Amino acid sequence: MSNQQDDAQPARRRLLKGLGLLGGAAALGGGCPFHAAAESFSPGTVTPNARQQVQPFYGQHQAGIITPQQASMMLVAFDLLASDKADLQRLFRLLTQRIAFLTTGGPAPVVTNPQLPPMDSGILGAQIAPDNLTITVSVGTSLFDERFGLAAHKPKKLQVMTRFPNDSLDANQCHGDLLLQICANTQDTVIHALRDIIKHTPDLLGVRWRREGFISDHAARSLGQETPINLLGFKDGSANPDSHDAALMKQMLWVTDDQDEPAWARNGSYQAVRIISFHVEMWDRTPLGEQETIFGREKLSGVPLGMKHERDVPDYSRDPDGEVIALDAHIRLANPRTPETDSSLMLRRGYSYSAGISASGQLEMGLLFVCYQHDLEKGFITVQNRLNGEALEEYIRPIGGGYFYVLPGVADEHHYLAQSLLEA
Ligand SMILES: C=CC1=C(C)c2cc3[nH]c(cc4nc(cc5[nH]c(cc1n2)c(C)c5CCC(=O)O)C(CCC(=O)O)=C4C)c(C)c3C=C
Ligand SMILES: [Fe+2]
Secondary structure, eight states: OOOHHHHHSHHHHHHHHHTTTTHHHHHTTSSOTTHHHHHTOOTTSOOTTGGGOOOOOOSSSOSSSSSOOOSEEEEEEEEEOOOSHHHHHHHHHHHHHHHHHHHHOEEOOOOOOTTSOOSSOOTTOSEEOOTTOEEEEEEEGGGGSTTTTOGGGOOTTOOOOOOOTTOOOOGGGBOOSEEEEEEESSHHHHHHHHHHHHHHOTTTEEEEEEEEEEOOHHHHHTTTSSOOBOTTSOBOSTTOOOTTOHHHHHHHTSOOTTSSSOGGGTTOEEEEEEEEEEOHHHHTTSOHHHHHHHHTBOTTTOOBTTOSSTTOOOOGGGOTTOSSSOTTOHHHHHOOOOGGGGGGOOEEOOEEEEEEEOTTSOEEEEEEEEEEESOTIIIIIHHHHHHTTOGGGGGEEEEEEEEEEEOOOOOSTTOOTTHHHHTO
16 A cells, blocks of 8 residues: 555655655755756666755654665764753754754855864765765653653653563663664765764763664665665565555554654654674574574565565465464564554664674674664564564574654754654
């Protein structure tokens, strides 16, 4: 199912939308200078000027959730140095201003006085291109402690991430008052955005932990047509709910009026983040058949075992003993596809990471698992509890992450992030 807009010319509209060339025109305040170039695109071709892709910043929801996955991402968790609500307001106004600028692009601000530090890091040159940048801002449960007087406004399901049985959580890579998910076509744009924000908030934010992730360029350019492959060599994201289906997103992704949540939180979403390390050396010595049994899908094609196409939907009622897809296969536990488990849907937006070697000389690689849902307990926590003890556990180890609440979007230039919370 798709929304009305997409029904007009589905493939072309989605492609242009994903390239940011539809919303981009509005964000740039009129005719889109790249429209002519867009005319000659067809799915699968390389974008001639990907640096000019714009994802609109203003809207009901923040960008970076249903936005087609960009190739590069960074997760940065912060502790707030702000000490009162006035500081907090200043921080969110500043963040709004920086994100609005960085996602639109423009000339890098110039300082000519050699006695002063430059206004911009300079790493993108004289012109800051939007490069499909999104910066998604979410807050942790610690924001609602005694510091800012916000306790009464905490989203009902927001909580501290506690340990699951297979976890080896490192306290230095967990939680945070604030999380930025920064995504763009290229890593230099992501790094530039981070440095810009840190430069503008020295008395307000301290970095707590940070991770960089990636998906392949060609998967990113395909705008969801090609599923990214994770570092275990399996397509990851095939069975995601259709993010073009606005009715479905309203039902499972966005917090809506009919939920028992504070009014300010409407149009936000719960975000679960997990840094999951892989034992890739051991995995690469595991027979193909065993790997496929563990996931319940064919390795290269991503097709569910016993089926024909990647997006085919398994009917587990016809395989009650797990002869085709094992009862403890990852996809079967994650989504048993029964009416009772329909409420645990989530939208996954994971990225691979690769970060040197461990003290014992093993490759440090894994998955930055990120998922969004309208109810953290019905979504991530329920699904993770079903996955506890799965066959995959032998090869993976969650080491960090946290639970966050994605703030509602910013309506226009007269509003700022978290305004509904701070003025509630
Ligand atoms: C609690 C939620 C989940 C965690 C944590 C998780 C970790 C994880 N997943 C993979 C690889 C794959 N996951 C796949 C499907 C899938 N995973 C989850 C949830 C979690 N995964 C869901 C809800 C689903 C969809 C199930 C379905 O509807 O059939 C797949 C198959 C392809 C796909 O649909 O994406 C792969 C591959 C890894 C490597 C991992 C942590 C190490
Ligand atoms: Fe999964």
